[in-house]
Amino acid sequence: MKLIYEKSVPGRRGVQLPDCSVPPHKARIPSSLRREKSAVLPEVSELDVVRHYTNLSRKNFSIDTNFYPLGSCTMKYNPKVCESVAKNEGFSRLHPLLPQLRNGGILTQGALKVLYNSERFFAEITGMAEMTLQPMAGAHGELTGVMLIAAYHKSKGNNKKRILIPDSAHGTNPASATIAGYSVTTIPSNKDGVMDFEAFKKELTDDVAGVMLTAPNTLGLFNSHVTEICKLVHEIDGLVYYDGANLNALVGRVRPGDLGFDVVHLNLHKTFATPHGGGGPGAGAVGVIDKLRKFLPVSRIEKRDDGTYALNYNAEDSIGYISAFYGNFGIILRAYAYLLMIGADGLREVSDHAVLSANYIRVKLKEFYDLPYDRICMHECVFSASRQMKNGIHALDIAKGLIDLGFHPPTIYFPLIVKEAMMIEPTETESKAELDAFIEAMKKIAQEASDNPEELHNAPISTPVGRLDEVAAVREMNLSAN
Amino acid sequence: MSRASYVPFVESERQELLKEIGVNSIDELFSDVPREFQVKSLNIPKGKSEIEVERRIKALSRQNRTDLICFLGGGFYDHYTPAAIDAILSRGEFLTAYTPYQPEVAQGTLQAAFEFQSGICRLTEMEVANASLYDGGTAIYEAAMMAARVTRRNKILVDCGVNPIYRKMLESYTSNLDMQFECVSTNGGTVNREKFLKKLDNSVAGIVIQNPNFFGCIDDLTDIIDAAHNVGALAVMSVYPISLGILKTPGAMGADIVVGEGQSLGLPLSFGGPYVGFMATRKKYVRKMPGRIVGITRDDQNRKGFVLTLQAREQHIRREKATSNICSNENLCALASAIYLSLMGKEGLKEVAELCADNASYAYYKLLEIPNVSRAFKSTFFNEFCIKLPCDAKDIIGELIDKGFAAGFPVGRYYEGMENVALISVTEMRTKEEIDNLAAALESVIRDW
Numbered sequence: 001m002k003l004i005y006e007k008s009v010p011g012r013r014g015v016q017l018p019d020c021s022v023p024p025h026k027a028r029i030p031s032s033l034r035r036e037k038s039a040v041l042p043e044v045s046e047l048d049v050v051r052h053y054t055n056l057s058r059k060n061f062s063i064d065t066n067f068y069p070l071g072s073c074t075m076k077y078n079p080k081v082c083e084s085v086a087k088n089e090g091f092s093r094l095h096p097l098l099p100q101l102r103n104g105g106i107l108t109q110g111a112l113k114v115l116y117n118s119e120r121f122f123a124e125i126t127g128m129a130e131m132t133l134q135p136m137a138g139a140h141g142e143l144t145g146v147m148l149i150a151a152y153h154k155s156k157g158n159n160k161k162r163i164l165i166p167d168s169a170h171g172t173n174p175a176s177a178t179i180a181g182y183s184v185t186t187i188p189s190n191k192d193g194v195m196d197f198e199a200f201k202k203e204l205t206d207d208v209a210g211v212m213l214t215a216p217n218t219l220g221l222f223n224s225h226v227t228e229i230c231k232l233v234h235e236i237d238g239l240v241y242y243d244g245a246n247l248n249a250l251v252g253r254v255r256p257g258d259l260g261f262d263v264v265h266l267n268l269h270k271t272f273a274t275p276h277g278g279g280g281p282g283a284g285a286v287g288v289i290d291k292l293r294k295f296l297p298v299s300r301i302e303k304r305d306d307g308t309y310a311l312n313y314n315a316e317d318s319i320g321y322i323s324a325f326y327g328n329f330g331i332i333l334r335a336y337a338y339l340l341m342i343g344a345d346g347l348r349e350v351s352d353h354a355v356l357s358a359n360y361i362r363v364k365l366k367e368f369y370d371l372p373y374d375r376i377c378m379h380e381c382v383f384s385a386s387r388q389m390k391n392g393i394h395a396l397d398i399a400k401g402l403i404d405l406g407f408h409p410p411t412i413y414f415p416l417i418v419k420e421a422m423m424i425e426p427t428e429t430e431s432k433a434e435l436d437a438f439i440e441a442m443k444k445i446a447q448e449a450s451d452n453p454e455e456l457h458n459a460p461i462s463t464p465v466g467r468l469d470e471v472a473a474v475r476e477m478n479l480s481a482n
Numbered sequence: 483m484s485r486a487s488y489v490p491f492v493e494s495e496r497q498e499l500l501k502e503i504g505v506n507s508i509d510e511l512f513s514d515v516p517r518e519f520q521v522k523s524l525n526i527p528k529g530k531s532e533i534e535v536e537r538r539i540k541a542l543s544r545q546n547r548t549d550l551i552c553f554l555g556g557g558f559y560d561h562y563t564p565a566a567i568d569a570i571l572s573r574g575e576f577l578t579a580y581t582p583y584q585p586e587v588a589q590g591t592l593q594a595a596f597e598f599q600s601g602i603c604r605l606t607e608m609e610v611a612n613a614s615l616y617d618g619g620t621a622i623y624e625a626a627m628m629a630a631r632v633t634r635r636n637k638i639l640v641d642c643g644v645n646p647i648y649r650k651m652l653e654s655y656t657s658n659l660d661m662q663f664e665c666v667s668t669n670g671g672t673v674n675r676e677k678f679l680k681k682l683d684n685s686v687a688g689i690v691i692q693n694p695n696f697f698g699c700i701d702d703l704t705d706i707i708d709a710a711h712n713v714g715a716l717a718v719m720s721v722y723p724i725s726l727g728i729l730k731t732p733g734a735m736g737a738d739i740v741v742g743e744g745q746s747l748g749l750p751l752s753f754g755g756p757y758v759g760f761m762a763t764r765k766k767y768v769r770k771m772p773g774r775i776v777g778i779t780r781d782d783q784n785r786k787g788f789v790l791t792l793q794a795r796e797q798h799i800r801r802e803k804a805t806s807n808i809c810s811n812e813n814l815c816a817l818a819s820a821i822y823l824s825l826m827g828k829e830g831l832k833e834v835a836e837l838c839a840d841n842a843s844y845a846y847y848k849l850l851e852i853p854n855v856s857r858a859f860k861s862t863f864f865n866e867f868c869i870k871l872p873c874d875a876k877d878i879i880g881e882l883i884d885k886g887f888a889a890g891f892p893v894g895r896y897y898e899g900m901e902n903v904a905l906i907s908v909t910e911m912r913t914k915e916e917i918d919n920l921a922a923a924l925e926s927v928i929r930d931w
């Protein structure tokens with residue numbers, strides 16, 4: 001499809017603006033401060049724009065149209081009521097600086113109450129003492145969490161330099177720890193697919209500031225040593241970080257705080273059903289245990305004795321500002337609506353069925369694909385395409401084959417510790433019929449991989465474009481319209 | 483079973499799945515988790531119906547004063563959002579899609595992101611842009627880190643005219659890193675050349691400047707950017723995208739990294755987010771740039787297509803060696819901005835900017851007619867300006883709330899010694915009548931003080 005820029009017709013207009021209601025004063029800004037030429041933006045009608053982007057949207061897979069068994073991404077259904085309430089003008093038109101005017105907190109009580117209540121909900125769900133909702137994505141939450149760990153050690157005069165991270169972790173974990181100023185030590189996984197306990201103990205020396213764990217891990221496995229790990233880390237005055245990417249397996253049933261974790265981040269765009277938006281906006285709430293409370297970023301929302309809400313900017317030990325205001329408020333509001341909808345009992349059903357569905361897929365497909373860690377899994381299971389490799393079929397080919405059958409591929413080549421990994425997370429919102437259809441599709445591809453591997457190499461054929469030359473993209477660096 | 487958990491299973495299906503798995507109960511699937519750590523219940527209210535939730539949230543929204551006539555800006559503005567934006571964003575194919583790692587089923591998201599990158603490049607007159615960052619504040623931090631990576635130096639000079647909230651963010655993010663920041667105070671509301679030149683030497687990785695700056699003042703910063711280049715430092719410039727409808731561009735001034743808050747391009751104020759940060763730079767620095775980038779390529783049948791490219795910079799490939807830890811960005815907000823730029827188009831964006839500037843100009847001179855109100859700076863401004871009041875701006879703005887106005891921002895909140903200064907922002911949304919009413923209200927408040 002042509003770019004919107006290529007549809008431009010000089011003189012065509014998309015939006016009519018009001019006439020200037022004041023006496024114009026164009027000479028006020030001198031020409032030396034003005035741009036020489038107008039920005040070459042599209043000249044198109046409103047219908048041109050609407051049709052262009054509507055047609056573009058039709059080239060996408062999405063939850064509303066397709067099943068996404070995408071491991072560690074928790075692509076569950078995003079309830080529509082959460083969208084509609086977020087569009088309420090009483091929220092969407094609210095200026096973030098309003099609370100800073102004199103007695104301004106009074107002007108935004110509804111919004112502050114949403115934030116306060118959401119914090120209480122998430123604290124209860126995670127077993128943490130206190131939350132901040134400011135991080136704007138999961139990785140941003142990780143960075144905030146590691147900054148909190150650093151602030152704790154600084155306050156105690158601890159000279160700690162390292163963060164331990166298992167090799168199955170998401171790439172954001174080591175990246176976040178590094179940009180927060182730590183060096184990263186990677187701990188290998190053992191034959192059961194969880195962090196090697198002995199290797200971990202060997203690396204756990206006094207200079208370790210903390211450990212970042214994902215539970216269940218990216219193989220969908222729960223490390224039964226987890227409480228012991230927390231204890232050992234605490235013995236050297238280290239802190240344990242819970243990456244909440246996989247909380248969907250535990251939500252409503254297990255609280256990271258009860259297991260011994262000190263810092264937790266949540267991905268509201270995963271577990272709490274806010275839409276992924278094709279890659280954001282997300283939200284990454286962070287929770288901490290009591291002794292880390294004072295380090296949380298400013299501002300803090302407080303409930304006064306008279307029942308009103310206020311913002312507190314005076315936190316002496318705080319790590320400071322990690323967001324300009326209160327985080328991605330519109331996303332938090334959607335998650336709040338979701339929590340009101342499903343309640344505590346609904347949360348428990350989420351993890352129950354996320355785990356039930358993943359295990360169903362695991363047992364139904366293990367006859368057809370290698371399952372490197374063959375045991376009860378949590379919300380996701382990881383297969384390997386190593387059997388299909390004998391016919392020259394890789395995880396990538398299976399992924400592309402699934403597209404032609406109407407399914408978004410699983411996460412592939414991750415975790416890195418499984419060769420030709422295919423990580424499948426069905427979530428709780430897909431019906432048995434949908435799971436069965438996916439299982440049939442996977443079987444069909446397994447069959448094709450042995451009977452007719454060439455066909456799979458050509459997949460997908462049903463999409464607007466086939467496999468794209470990514471090497472050429474890097475070489476040519478064609479990154480904007482000419 | 484509660485219908486509201488969006489779980490579609492009925493009891494017979496559940497039993498069937500358990501049987502296939504070979505367990506008797508869902509509890510058995512959780513046997514790896516020590517029983518003593520499994521909670522019985524949570525202190526969270528019981529699930530509600532859609533009707534009840536809508537009612538509750540509507541009631542909360544009424545406790546927010548969005549009825550106040552908005553002259554409040556400070557980097558976040560009450561601009562018009564054309565109706566077509568929301569109509570397109572509501573399409574589930576955009577809203578509920580995943581990150582476009584599988585390009586064959588994400589050409590819509592990818593092409594739209596490419597068009598966003600193109601729009602940012604054209605607006606700023608820069609060569610390449612990324613597909614978005616979280617917001618304007620984190621974009622400045624990422625740009626400062628990028629300048630340090632490019633130059634292998636660690637000192638950043640930050641102009642005090644840069645949004646003070648963003649400067650606080652910069653400070654927080656780098657407090658544990660081997661980075662050095664120096665704030666350079668402004669002179670008459672704009673960059674203090676003398677001080678900057680004195681501090682610029684070959685230890686400086688980059689300078690961070692903003693146009694229009696927090697006070698609303700605009701300037702041609704070419705000379706200070708040249709001076710930075712003379713010592714081998716990069717110039718990071720934060721901009722207000724609507725202003726680029728008419729103002730001299732950062733590209734024309736020679737900036738190396740351009741960042742900004744994209745909220746003004748079609749996003750609601752929404753109490754601070756979600757917004758969208760953008761970043762543009764020169765082609766030679768693209769491999770040092772953080773964030774996702776979309777590029778054009780071809781498939782095996784030579785059909786044009788879009789892919790995420792230069793991924794070797796990113797955390798999912800490079801882990802601890804990545805240029806940034808960013809993963810999710812603000813894709814849907816970037817899409818809103820791409821649609822906004824298309825709807826406004828070449829003439830529309832210019833007109834919005836002119837309307838803002840004209841309205842602000844009228845408001846400025848109108849307010850200066852009020853006894854005891856004076857100009858705070860002599861510098862030219864775009865759509866936001868500072869005025870000096872006879873007493874604490876915080877109190878006067880407080881009084882004006884009772885008269886129905888969010889009249890501006892008390893600058894003393896962030897700048898010591900400027901307690902009497904109010905920052906007033908005027909967009910295309912304001913009418914002559916509203917401006918006249920603000921002037922009358924301010925005059926009466928001052929008269930009765």
